[in-house]
Amino acid sequence: MIARLAHVRTWIFDLDNTLYPASANLFARIDARMTTFIAELLDVDAVEAHRVQKAYFMGHGTTLAGLMAEHEVDPHRFLDYVHDIEMDVLEQDAPLAAALARLPGRKLVFTNGDRPYALKVLDRLGLGGSFEAVHDIHAMDLVPKPHPAAYAGLCQAFAIDPATALFVEDMARNLQPAKAIGMTTVWVDNGSEQAPDTARDYVDFHVHALVPWLESILETS
Incomplete structure (x- = not known):
């Protein structure tokens, strides 16, 4: 492990x-289901439903949080x-599984999705045994990233000292808290970030793919 990361005892990953x-574009399928859900809920067309969806995402952290706040959605x-989708675009990722296995310490998934969906994704990727636990939106009491309470709850649930933890995310804004x-x-940084560009001085490592980065920190002596 490179010296800069020798202090890390807990490795936390978004899903x-x-x-x-x-590029697998799995989330596009979820995105489309969200749009359809909102269109049916509000009796609007797909264009308006998509606008509402993105407004809630930006304003509340997740589309679900906005729907709960504005429309008391269950x-x-x-x-x-929204999670009732096919996952045939995902393949087993043996290099990622191998890299995760070599990381010293605990490994957790921290997701705004729910646990059943997360477990299906992990199984599809061949990562079913790679993580100690999944901390999902229900474990967050439905208060999603990037709300600070979500991070405090994660640390409390698993007795994590943040100073010895590392968090990996594709949404830069979720790294700030x-x-x-x-x-x-x-x-x-793989193109999925939707928030406006900022200085992002809260990012310690800026990478474009997870596996090459993990392999680079592990191979450095």
């Missing part, structure tokens, strides 16, 4: 577009609907 390439109903409490941050 979607982080543990698999954004989160279980929403999550079951992690950095604020002392975590080392890794941004997987």
Whole structure:
């Protein structure tokens, strides 16, 4: 392990577009289901539904959070609907599994999705045994990243000292609260970030693909 990361005892990973390439376009299927859900809920066309969806995402952290706040949507109903997708675009990732196995310390998944969906994705990727646990939106009491409470709850649930933790995300904005409490941050810049460009001085490592970066930190003596 490179000296700069010798302090890391807990490795925390986002799920979607982080543990698999954004180019797989799996989330596009979820995105389309969200649009359909909103169109039916509000009785609007797809264009307006998509506008509402993105406005809620930017304003509330997730589309679900916006729907709950503005329309009292049942989160279980929403999550079951949007996650009812085929995962045939995902393939087993043996190099990632091998790299994760070599990381010293605990490994966790921290996702705004729910646990059943996360477990299906991990199994599809061949990562079912790579992580100690999945901390999902229900474990966050439905308060998603990037709200600070989500990170505090994660640390409390697993007795994590943020100063010895590293968080990997494809959404740069979700790294800012992690950095604020002392975590080392890794941004997987693969085109999935939707927030406006900023200085992003809260990013410690700016990478474009996860596996090459993990292999590089592990191979350095």
